[in-house]
Amino acid sequence: MEYNFREIEKKWRTYWKMSQIYKVDIDYDKQKYYVLDMFPYPSGAGLHVGHPLGYIASDIYARYKRLQGYNVLHPIGFDAFGLPAEQYAIQTGQHPAITTKKNIHRYREQLDLLGFSFDWSREIITCDPKYYKWTQWTFIKLFKSWYDKNIEKARPIDELINIFETNGNANVNAATTQTKIFTKEAWTNYNEKEKQEILMNYRLAYLSETFVNWCPALGTVLANDEVSDGFSIRGGYPVERKKMKQWFLRITAYADRLLSGLEKIDWPEHIKEIQRNWIGRSEGALIRFPIKGIQDKYIEIFTTRPDTIFGVSYICIAPESDLVPLITKPSENDKVKNYIKKSMNKSERERLTDIDEKTGVFTGSYAIHPFTGEEIPIWVADYVLISYGTGAVMAVPAHDSRDYAFAKQFGLPIKEVIKGGNIAKEAYEDLKGECVNSDFINGLKPSDAIKKIIEEVEKRGIGTRKVNYRLRDAIFSRQRYWGEPFPIYYKDGIPYTLDESELPLELPLVDSYLPTEDGEPPLARAKNWKTKDGYPLETCTMPGFAGSSAYYLRYMDPNNDNELVSKKAVEYWRNVDLYIGGSEHATGHLIYARFWNKFLYDISVAAEDEPFFKLINQGMILGRSNFVYRAKPLDFAIYKLKNVLPAISDNYEINLQDDIIIIFLQNYKTYLLIVEKDDIDNAKALANSLVTNNYKILIINITKILLKDNLKEFLENQINNLQDKEIKIIDEDIDTPPIFVSKNIEGREEYTYPMHVDISLVRNDILDIEAFKKWQPEFEHAHFILELDKYVCGWEIEKMSKSKYNVQNPDDVVGQYGADTLRLYEMFLGPVEQSKPWDVAGIEGVHRFLRKFWRLFFDDKDDFYLNDNEPNRDELQILHKTLKKVQEDIERYAYNTAISTFMVAVNNLQDLKCNNRKILEPLIIALSPFVPFITEELWHLAGHTDSIHKAKFPDYDEKYTIDNTCTYAISFNGKTRFTLDIDASADEETIKEIILTHPQSEKWLKGKNPKRVIVVKGKIVNVVV
RNA sequence: GCGGAUGUGGCGGAAUUGGUAGACGCUCCAGACUUAGGAUCUGGUGCCGAAAGGCGUGGGGGUUCGAGUCCCUUCAUCCGCACCA
16 A cells, blocks of 8 residues: 555644644643743744744653653743834734734644644733733733842832831842832822832832934834844844933843843753853942042942943943933033034944044042042043943953043043053953052952952942842833733823733733824723723733743633633643753843743742743754845946946046946046936936046946947047037936856956845856846846856855845745655754755655555555564664663754654664564554654554554663674774674673684784783774784 | 854764764765666765875863863854943
8 A cells, every 4th residue: 555645744733633632731640741832933834844943842742741741731822012023013904913923824824734743722912902902901010019139039119118118228138220228107198100100110110211222114112032233133223322211121030040040941041141141140349439629529420340430431321321410610611512423423433433442521520539539530432331231330441441442532540459461562351460559459360369459348348249140121012903901001101000900901902003293102092992991092002922921821821811810730741851942042031031930930920930841942953045146236337338448548436435436538638427317316416527628528327337239439439529518418218137147257356246036046056147137026127247148156054034036935845745744854854953954855755664664564465454464583672772862862862863763763664574473563553653644644544543643752772772693893003904793792701702703803913922812791802013 | 342152074063971083864975777867776085195104173271091072272153132320
């Protein structure tokens, strides 16, 4: 019987769906195991072959664990709020819920095709009010909590109010931005507004006005992890710094726990390292410098190098600092104001670009060195960041490269206080060497000096030991429509939470998804966006990570309307044992979810402090992208002109300036200005400034240059017909045609940039031009440069993406080879964590294996046939060795080697013509996690009536995994010369004797007595001659 | 600049603890069956060499009876962070 995967897969797909075979419930007789995939964002493009990689890996493990008798929770859902759906809504006016629903449907179809063992009854969708009710609920809890550093735990805000009422805030050790100390009397006398403002400084979800990442193109604020190099990650739009009132989550309160928690989870080292860097813990000291002439005011700085304090040559504060107006002397006022204005206008990107070039301005004020009493100038410079430490630094040019660059620029003193470097050349930042010119710490090692200075600073009461974090509080509001509404309303401008009974606060309908004319977020367009008492509701929505932060808990109890998750469910399922997803979430989701979970743990909702015990990052499946090379018109025009001009004039100059090609022909006293259509006006302006001394000017639209075949004659004619001081414009209304060049024409590559083309247009690296023109009609008139008769394409292995036309659709592969083959092939390609290129050629190999496996169960007449004989030792050895190896491999997620073990087994059993039930049935079970369809079919053909997924994973018997004889590699002086089978029970002396007397050894012993013989039992013998 | 990872045949990749380097698959070559094959089966396939043998895990050095694996050094590629005081 033929292996008809189409029928087989269709049959079992339906059967599994009808019988709800993957539905799980709490079962106290079984141990739980929780396997989770990062849930997908349902984009309009559907899945490509890269997406299922992680799902296949987790599915295999889930099925394996199930066969081993675990109660496996393996759910899936959709992360459905987010920007792409909203952008699409803005363009089409269609409600994002509709497109989202459509996309989810498509995803579901594609996922079902691959035979995943998800429990769909637990599906959650983040944009479903039933789900986001609990996101809003958690936000209320965050708002009503503060973080007590004494017990390292979140506590209800009411308890804090109690403390204020009885003791004031002097002894409260909280994660807070509150700096003012007040007594209990003062607290009672504060009015409601003042009280709320103080509490806001303690809440874990709080409203604050600071500088944020504002993205004008997206019309929203972004979190730090959503910005890279001054551009938004989504869309790549520029991001500016803007002072705005925003919701924040006080994630910094948990910085230490987020750091130490990494020790107890089994995650890839690089992800942990990324998180450590992101949290960026550094130990140092806060030190106060008095300001000359101003009583009771200090500049407080943070430093990790207090050992260099005697090398301070200036103090530097951030332009945004509140101290600036206070300390700026009237004489410097204009300069300082000017500088601040300039640097505030700089975007984040601009501030980052010229890192080496430092800017700053002197304030006219001086600080007093706390140890020497010296006067130290105070500067303002934008290389000091307001958001880190205290927004002020003590600058030690000799031992900090940034201060060094600044000091060099402005001629400030550079004083060496640590010996060991060459400060004439560069800053010496090492912690090696010894302190010099440093009063009471002279001669100490820097590490000891740090301790000593901190002790001294604390003794004198001018500062404290301090741990600082790079981690910032997470900006939690987005000025967008498609997200969770905040359960917040405003009364007299003060935010209050809705009552829990009013949740979910559903997203209202709006007539447009754009901001209002006043720049308010889209929710401001909603009718009646007020509480029932008429108070206005918050118009921002929550960011993408809100819905994905606790979704794993909700899967445990997805339909509970009374709780996020019931005690019973969370006590049973606890946390995720195996979490599979991409590493791009290292500083986003994976850190927010840990924070969010720790908070829920503090308020006794989560059962474990860490949400994901083991994490695996699946690699990417890469695609081969093909491109042709397109020349930039200006560059190509220059190339063409350089070929023609020598024939016209022996005295000419070519310059490219502001997108205008300027050619001066000395002999003709003529300027040629060559421009694209849009720049004609600029060229005219330039021409007017050039027309003197009888010069003639010819302005030519670049298309003329690019398209003219007889360029030389054309130019000569035009130039010869010009009058003195004439400005002639040749501007025909033709669009600039794209120019395509072959990559391999020598010297051409510098003029080119690649353009992705569809794979179907390329055969053997040659572009089919006619097909290309049909594929991209706007290039119908493209001018292909015919210097070779073929257009050679470039190619590269890249991430799969629609825009690169290198996407492979899993549906196509399933149609051609079946889902089992696709699953097996993706796992066979290499280790799960590794990225690898998709290459269809190899898929034949695994498909062939499945057919071979299938044929093991059929006799010569092609009938299904298994015998019930007792298997022989050879057969048993194949089986048990395979089972052992496969089990070990699955447990270390090395699916590629497990599959090759199966291949070896099937090849061997085929050689033995084994049709033995006692051998082949256990093999079906062991293979079933990888290829659920074919194994289910064979299982039923073998006479079983229940699903194979309810079978028990076969144990191996150690005694059949050992051979009677061992193959020894016999080596002389470390080089293997021949192999020898020796009885496994032979002892060392016997082995030595066998080898030294073996005829093949004579040649290598050369009659000499061996100096030494090393025998490694069961493996190798090395004879040293 | 700092941090992390990875370098093995024509290709994807094996080698789990220092013990026969290249499992398994693709490709390619030869053959069988066949009207035919993009079906199936058999054999071969790291490089040099007719063979004996030699050389081989990015390069150089070291430890060891023995190194892809450990140590030092260097090069290349990829990723993350980047004025964090």
